[in-house]
Amino acid sequence: xxxxxxxxxxxxxxxxxxxxxxxxxxxxxxxxxxxxxxxxxxxxxxxxxxxxxxxxxxxxxxxxxxxxxxxxxxxxxxxxxxxxxxxxxxxxxxxxxxxxxxxxxxxxxxxxxxxxxxxxxxxxxxxxxxxxxxxxxxxxxxxxxxxxxxxxxxxxxxxxxxxxxxxxxxxxxxxxxxxxxxxxxxxxxxxxxxxxxxxxxxxxxxxxxxxxxxxxxxxxxxxxxxxxxxxxxxxxxxxxxxxxxxxxxxxxxxxxxxxxxxxxxxxxxxxxxxxxxxxxxxxxx
Amino acid sequence: xxxxxxxxxxxxxxxxxxxxxxxxxxxxxxxxxxxxxxxxxxxxxxxxxxxxxxxxxxxxxxxxxxxxxxxxxxxxxxxxxxxxxxxxxxxxxxxxxxxxxxxxxxxxxxxxxxxxxxxxxxxxxxxxxxxxxxxxxxxxxxxxxxxxxxxxxxxxxxxxxxxxxxxxxxxxxxxxxxxxxxxxxxxxxxxxxxxxxxxxxxxxxxxxxxxxxxxxxxxxxxxxxxxxxxxxxxxxxxxxxxxxxxxxxxxxxxxxxxxxxxxxxxxxxxxxxxxxxxxxxxxxxxxxxxxxxxxxxxxxxxxxxxxxxxxxxxxxxxx
Ligand SMILES: [Zn+2]
Numbered sequence: 001x002x003x004x005x006x007x008x009x010x011x012x013x014x015x016x017x018x019x020x021x022x023x024x025x026x027x028x029x030x031x032x033x034x035x036x037x038x039x040x041x042x043x044x045x046x047x048x049x050x051x052x053x054x055x056x057x058x059x060x061x062x063x064x065x066x067x068x069x070x071x072x073x074x075x076x077x078x079x080x081x082x083x084x085x086x087x088x089x090x091x092x093x094x095x096x097x098x099x100x101x102x103x104x105x106x107x108x109x110x111x112x113x114x115x116x117x118x119x120x121x122x123x124x125x126x127x128x129x130x131x132x133x134x135x136x137x138x139x140x141x142x143x144x145x146x147x148x149x150x151x152x153x154x155x156x157x158x159x160x161x162x163x164x165x166x167x168x169x170x171x172x173x174x175x176x177x178x179x180x181x182x183x184x185x186x187x188x189x190x191x192x193x194x195x196x197x198x199x200x201x202x203x204x205x206x207x208x209x210x211x212x213x214x215x216x217x218x219x220x221x222x223x224x225x226x227x228x229x230x231x232x233x234x235x236x237x238x239x240x241x242x243x244x245x246x247x248x249x250x251x252x253x254x255x256x257x258x259x260x261x262x263x264x265x266x267x268x269x270x271x272x273x274x275x276x277x278x279x280x281x282x283x284x285x
Numbered sequence: 286x287x288x289x290x291x292x293x294x295x296x297x298x299x300x301x302x303x304x305x306x307x308x309x310x311x312x313x314x315x316x317x318x319x320x321x322x323x324x325x326x327x328x329x330x331x332x333x334x335x336x337x338x339x340x341x342x343x344x345x346x347x348x349x350x351x352x353x354x355x356x357x358x359x360x361x362x363x364x365x366x367x368x369x370x371x372x373x374x375x376x377x378x379x380x381x382x383x384x385x386x387x388x389x390x391x392x393x394x395x396x397x398x399x400x401x402x403x404x405x406x407x408x409x410x411x412x413x414x415x416x417x418x419x420x421x422x423x424x425x426x427x428x429x430x431x432x433x434x435x436x437x438x439x440x441x442x443x444x445x446x447x448x449x450x451x452x453x454x455x456x457x458x459x460x461x462x463x464x465x466x467x468x469x470x471x472x473x474x475x476x477x478x479x480x481x482x483x484x485x486x487x488x489x490x491x492x493x494x495x496x497x498x499x500x501x502x503x504x505x506x507x508x509x510x511x512x513x514x515x516x517x518x519x520x521x522x523x524x525x526x527x528x529x530x531x532x533x534x535x536x537x538x539x540x541x542x543x544x545x546x547x548x549x550x551x552x553x554x555x556x557x558x559x560x561x562x563x564x565x566x567x568x569x570x571x572x573x574x575x576x577x578x579x580x581x582x583x584x585x586x587x588x589x590x591x592x593x594x595x596x597x598x599x600x601x602x603x604x
Contacts (some may be wrong), residue, residue: 018495028351034414049286081602081603081604082600082601082602082603083600083601083602083603084599084600085599085600085601087456087533087542087599088531088532088533090531091531108436138598138599138600139598139600140449141598142598142600145595167486167487167508167509168508168517169508169509169532170509171508171516171599172508172532172533172534172538173506173507173508173533173534173538173539173542173544174542174598174599175508176486176487176490176507176508176596177490177544177594177597178598179463179466179487179490180466180490180493180494180594181594181597181598182596183463183466183494184466184467184494184590184594184595185473185595186467186590187467187470187591188591189314190467190471191471193408202573206487206488207486207487207508209459209463210447210458210459210462210463210487210491211462211463211466211467211487212463213459213463214457214459214460214463214464215463215464227459228454228459229447229449229453229454229458229462229487230447230449230450230453230454230458231449233449234513235449235451235454236451238448238449238450239450239451241570243451247451247454248454256454256455256456256457257457258457258459258460
């Protein structure tokens with residue numbers, strides 16, 4: 001049972017602060033999945049998980065991302081108690097969830113909570129592509145919606161880092177409807193005039209790209225992230241021709257007017273602080 | 286019948302046999318009337334059996350039937366004074382989505398829907414009802430217009446999905462869909478959605494943020510096409526039947542999940558067997574919804590719509 005599994009893992013569920021996070025053993029090495037050169041894990045971490053050889057932005061876990069972006073030790077996580085059920089009785093689904101829980105020490109594909117950034121309080125959501133490819137089922141939709149509702153009540157800016165293959169197939173139409181639920185919550189935030197910054201990281205596709213991830217007042221992407229609606233293979237099958245290499249990259253989207261900017265990971269925190277700062281005073285009115 | 290579905294074969298064979306016997310009477314002057322009566326009874330029974338035990342895959346086949354009535358056909362039967370309006374005012378006019386203004390029992394309304402073709406030529410022109418971003422942007426423009434003039438909006442949903450193509454990506458398919466989801470949530474007029482055929486993923490949902498959603502009995506609504514699911518799950522698109530039967534895509538499933546308000550019955554064998562009757566059923570569902578929603582003020586309409594979607598999802602708390 002998934003529930004039992006959760007209890008076993010529960011004590012790991014909150015985001016470890018800088019102090020309590022697992023120490024990376026000396027000498028551990030990581031191979032870049034783009035240039036295939038190796039780097040010491042310690043060094044890679046100091047370099048924001050960006051390959052020092054080719055500048056490739058490697059996958060970052062949600063807890064690492066929270067540490068990288070927020071002020072030190074200043075994060076309160078929301079809704080760690082929510083876990084998926086298996087509404088379709090989908091063969092193997094519970095098993096896969098258990099495996100990903102074990103692998104990631106997370107209970108679902110998004111971490112939400114509040115903290116400060118440059119001293120400014122924010123509500124933040126960070127997706128983790130290691131958990132079911134960051135796909136959105138009922139729990140991801142619910143956690144993001146609740147986070148938006150918190151931002152609405154507290155009148156804090158809302159920041160969301162997307163990393164997702166889209167809606168989660170194993171929860172069927174319920175996953176599709178999470179696109180509607182999260183976007184409707186963003187409508188409320190929009191009406192109230194509260195800032196929403198969407199940061200699209202590799203990958204942000206399908207139902208996540210076609211809902212909250214595209215609805216930022218400011219849409220930022222990390223360099224060379226895969227961002228798009230339809231899968232590359234499906235498009236190639238439909239149009240019966242090969243697509244160029246840069247298709248559906250951040251750079252492609254910027255060129256076609258779909259993004260405000262591309263920001264290197266090492267500059268992300270200070271960019272966010274600058275953006276939030278500029279929204280503190282509303283137009284001198 | 287121009288296009289019969291595989292599960293209808295036994296019935297069609299039987300009907301052929303009856304026809305043959307009838308012809309035999311005419312030509313050979315042998316009386317088979319008792320046999321014919323017997324067979325006709327059998328056919329009637331078989332018809333009921335077949336259509337009352339349709340699998341999700343059978344329903345998918347009916348929902349995709351080439352003769353399945355399209356949005357423009359329903360508009361013709363349900364509304365009066367329809368005037369089609371074109372274009373998104375930014376890029377172009379997407380024929381995969383139609384929209385305009387009309388009267389419903391005398392009340393001015395805005396009607397929008399996916400539009401599949403009724404033959405190959407029209408299907409090519411309408412891209413098989415698979416919209417580009419400008420289609421969704423046209424729909425949103427017409428919804429804003431409805432909001433301005435306080436007209437209820439009725440959306441007909443019938444698409445395999447938003448078009449997966451290079452230009453669609455370049456022009457922001459994701460953004461167009463996402464914006465519709467958010468903006469539809471804020472509209473201050475009654476919004477009624479009818480899933481008439483295929484409710485294909487985000488491309489369907491982008492017209493689907495209704496105060497009330499109804500589904501035709503044999504319509505489907507899914508996060509991914511059965512073929513797409515099969516390709517991902519078993520690396521084999523021909524396993525679509527198995528995927529359809531697993532994914533909970535029928536109107537009954539959507540009702541059970543609390544996604545739709547009601548199931549609109551279809552004539553035996555599907556909407557295409559009697560479009561007049563089908564249109565009447567749809568009209569009745571719209572009437573009922575409209576009556577209910579017109580009693581709400583603007584704020585209540587937005588809040589009712591929000592709460593409808595807010596509730597959707599299945600999860601547990603383990604605290
Ligand atoms: Zn590298």
